Amino acid sequence: MAEVKTGALAVRSTGITKHYRAGLWWRRREALCGVDLEVSSGETLGLAGPNGSGKSTWMRLVAGVEVQNDGELEVLGGTTSDAEVRRRLGFLPEDAPFPQELGAQACLDLLGSLSGMSRDEARDRGSALLERVGLAHEAGTALGKFSRGMLRRFGLAQAWLHSPDLILLDEPTAGLDAEGHDVLRGLLDEAREAGTTVCLSSHLPGDFGVGCDRLAVMVGGRIVQVGAPDELLGEPGSWSIGVKGLEEARLGELEEWLLAAGASTTGVRPTGRDLSDLYRTGG
Amino acid sequence: MLTSLTSLAFRRTVWPTLLVGGLAVGWVLWSGRAAAGSELATWSHAPGVLRYAVWMTGILVAGPLLIGRAASIGHRLVGIDAAWCASRPASRLFVLGSSWAGAALAACVWVVLLAATAELGAGSEESAALQPIGSAELTHLGTDESGVVSWELQAPRNEDAAVLRLPVGLIATGGPSARIRARLTRTESGEAVERELLVATTRPIEIGLPPGEGPLQLVLERLEDGALVLVPAERAEWWRVMESPTSASLLLAYLGILVSATLLAWAVALGVWMRPALATALVLAVSTALWFSGGALGGWGVVMEHIAGGNVPGSPTLLGSGLALTGMVAAGSLGWWGLRWGART
Numbered sequence: 364m365a366e367v368k369t370g371a372l373a374v375r376s377t378g379i380t381k382h383y384r385a386g387l388w389w390r391r392r393e394a395l396c397g398v399d400l401e402v403s404s405g406e407t408l409g410l411a412g413p414n415g416s417g418k419s420t421w422m423r424l425v426a427g428v429e430v431q432n433d434g435e436l437e438v439l440g441g442t443t444s445d446a447e448v449r450r451r452l453g454f455l456p457e458d459a460p461f462p463q464e465l466g467a468q469a470c471l472d473l474l475g476s477l478s479g480m481s482r483d484e485a486r487d488r489g490s491a492l493l494e495r496v497g498l499a500h501e502a503g504t505a506l507g508k509f510s511r512g513m514l515r516r517f518g519l520a521q522a523w524l525h526s527p528d529l530i531l532l533d534e535p536t537a538g539l540d541a542e543g544h545d546v547l548r549g550l551l552d553e554a555r556e557a558g559t560t561v562c563l564s565s566h567l568p569g570d571f572g573v574g575c576d577r578l579a580v581m582v583g584g585r586i587v588q589v590g591a592p593d594e595l596l597g598e599p600g601s602w603s604i605g606v607k608g609l610e611e612a613r614l615g616e617l618e619e620w621l622l623a624a625g626a627s628t629t630g631v632r633p634t635g636r637d638l639s640d641l642y643r644t645g646g
Numbered sequence: 647m648l649t650s651l652t653s654l655a656f657r658r659t660v661w662p663t664l665l666v667g668g669l670a671v672g673w674v675l676w677s678g679r680a681a682a683g684s685e686l687a688t689w690s691h692a693p694g695v696l697r698y699a700v701w702m703t704g705i706l707v708a709g710p711l712l713i714g715r716a717a718s719i720g721h722r723l724v725g726i727d728a729a730w731c732a733s734r735p736a737s738r739l740f741v742l743g744s745s746w747a748g749a750a751l752a753a754c755v756w757v758v759l760l761a762a763t764a765e766l767g768a769g770s771e772e773s774a775a776l777q778p779i780g781s782a783e784l785t786h787l788g789t790d791e792s793g794v795v796s797w798e799l800q801a802p803r804n805e806d807a808a809v810l811r812l813p814v815g816l817i818a819t820g821g822p823s824a825r826i827r828a829r830l831t832r833t834e835s836g837e838a839v840e841r842e843l844l845v846a847t848t849r850p851i852e853i854g855l856p857p858g859e860g861p862l863q864l865v866l867e868r869l870e871d872g873a874l875v876l877v878p879a880e881r882a883e884w885w886r887v888m889e890s891p892t893s894a895s896l897l898l899a900y901l902g903i904l905v906s907a908t909l910l911a912w913a914v915a916l917g918v919w920m921r922p923a924l925a926t927a928l929v930l931a932v933s934t935a936l937w938f939s940g941g942a943l944g945g946w947g948v949v950m951e952h953i954a955g956g957n958v959p960g961s962p963t964l965l966g967s968g969l970a971l972t973g974m975v976a977a978g979s980l981g982w983w984g985l986r987w988g989a990r991t
Contacts, residue, residue: 423729426732428732429728430987444986446736446737449734450735454733456730457729460726460730462727464654464657476650477650477735477741
C-alpha cells in the first residue's frame with residue numbers, strides 16, 4: 364500500500380459491507396464486501412474499477428446518501444449522520460439527478476439553502492461557479508434541457524458550491540468534452556492548493572491523469588490494490604516521451620535509434636494540440 | 647422550514663393537479679351550462695347540486711392525483727433526489743416536512759379554487775340550507791293496532807336546533823310510496839308541529855321543532871295503504887337553519903384541507919418506504935374507508951349527501967382536528983425513520 368501523504372485522515376473505511384435486495388424473491392446482491400481504505404486530508408485519491416465494482420456505492424456511503432450494513436466509516440472525524448460532517452462534504456453523484464424543472468441558478472440556490480448557505484451567499488457563489496464551469500449564459504435554463512456534458516459541469520459547480528473540505532466525484536469525466544476536462548483539471552488543481560481532499564472514481568485509466576496522488580483499484584466490491592498512479596498504471600520498461608521540434612520526415616531516424624538501443628516503438632502520432640484548442644479556434 | 651424545497655414540491659404537485667382537475671371541473675361546469683336550456687337542466691339548478699357536482703369531481707379526479715404525486719415525492723427523497731439531498735447538512739425531518747408542506751400547499755390551492763368555483767357555480771339558493779348539530783336518542787313508546795308508532799326523545803341541547811331529521815327505510819309492498827303524518831309534540835306544554843309527508847325514497851324525513859321546552863314525543867301515523875315505512879335507527883338528528891349556505895363550501899374547504907394534509911403526509915411517508923403506486927393504492931384504500939365510514943375524520947359520503955341536498959355539513963370537531971394532527975405526526979415519524987436509516991436498505 365502506498366504511503367498516506369499527510370497527517371489526519373479525511374476518510375477511514377474499515378470492513379465496509381453493503382448489500383441490496385431486489386427482484387421478486389428479494390434476492391441479496393453484495394455491492395461491497397469489506398472495503399478497507401483510508402484517504403488522508405488534502406489528498407486526491409482516484410478510485411478505479413470496472414462497471415459494477417462498487418465504486419459508486421462506496422462514494423454514496425461516504426457522502427451519507429446510504430448507510431452501510433456493516434463496518435466502520437469515519438468521515439472528516441465523524442459520521443455522516445452528523446450534519447456538521449455533511450456540511451463539509453461535496454458530492455457529485457454519478458447520474459446527475461438534479462431537479463430537471465429548475466434552472467441552473469435556481470437549483471444552486473436550492474442546494475445552497477440545503478447546505479445552510481444564505482440566499483445571497485448561494486447566489487454569489489453559484490454565479491461565480493457557473494461562470495467557472497462555462498455555464499454562466501445558461502444560468503436560467505432548466506436543467507432538463509441540459510446535455511449530459513452540461514449536467515456534468517453543473518454537477519461540478521454544485522459539488523464546489525459550499526467550499527467543502529472533502530469532495531467526492533463519481534465518474535466526473537463521463538460526458539465531459541475537452542473543455543470540460545480542462546475545467547475539472549483546474550478545479551482539482553485549486554482544490555489541491557486549498558488542501559481540499561478529493562476522491563474521484565472512474566473506470567477509464569486515462570481519467571486518473573488529472574493529478575491523483577494515489578490510486579485505489581476496486582474489483583468485486585473489494586479494494587485489490589492501492590498505490591501511486593504511475594506505479595499501478597505504468598508498465599516497467601514502457602515510456603511515453605513527448606517530442607517537440609522534429610520534422611515528420613526525420614521520425615524514421617528516431618525509430619532507428621530506438622531499435623539500435625534494443626527498444627521498439629508501440630505507436631507514433633502527432634501531439635501538441637488537444638480538442639479544446641480546436642474548439643476555441645474553430646479548427 | 648426549507649422554503650426552496652417546499653417550492654419545488656409545490657411545483658411538482660400543483661401543475662398536474664390544476665391541469666387535470668381543472669379540465670374535469672371545467673367540463674362539469676360547461677355541461678351544466680350547456681344543458682341549461684333543456685328540460686334536463688333542472689338538476690344543475692337544484693340547490694346544492696352543482697356545488698355537489700363540482701366538489702365530487704374535484705375530489706375524485708384531483709384527490710388520487712395529489713396522493714400519487716405526494717407518494718412520488720416521498721419515493722424520490724430516498725431514490726433519485728437522495729443523491730443531492732441526503733449529502734447536504736439539512737435535517738432529514740425538515741427535508742421531509744418541507745416536501746410535504748409543498749404538496750399540502752398544492753392541495754390547499756386546489757381546495758380553495760374548488761370552493762370558489764363551487765360557490766360561483768352554485769348560484770342562489772332557493773330553499774333554506776340546514777346543518778346537523780347533534781343527535782337525538784329515540785325511546786320507543788309503542789305501536790298501536792292502527793299502525794301509529796310513537797317515540798320519546800329529549801329536548802335538543804343546542805338552542806339553534808330547528809328541525810328533526812329521521813332516517814327511514816322503505817319496503818314497496820302495497821305500493822311504491824306511503825303517505826304518513828308526522829307529529830312532534832312537547833310533552834309538558836302540548837305544543838306540536840304536524841306534517842303530512844309522501845315517503846317515496848329513503849331520504850330522511852324532516853319535521854320542525856315545536857316552540858317551548860322539555861322532552862318531546864314523536865308520532866308517525868300511516869294515512870293510507872302503500873309501502874311499508876321503516877325507522878331503522880334508534881337515533882335521529884337535530885339540524886339548524888343556516889343563514890348563509892356559502893359556508894357549505896367554507897366548511898368543506900376546511901375539512902378538505904385537514905383530511906388532504908393528513909392523507910398527503912401518509913402518502914409522502916409511505917412513498918419513502920415503497921413504490922409510489924403501492925403507496926398511492928394504500929392511501930386511497932384508507933380514503934375510501936374514510937369516505938364510507940363515520941368517525942371524526944370520516945363520513946365524507948354523508949357529508950357529500952348533505953351538500954347534494956343543498957345543506958351544509960356539520961362543523962369540524964376538535965377530535966377530528968386532533969386526529970388529523972396526530973396522523974400527520976405519525977406519518978412524519980415513519981417517513982423520517984425511512985430517510986434516516988435508509989428505507990431501501
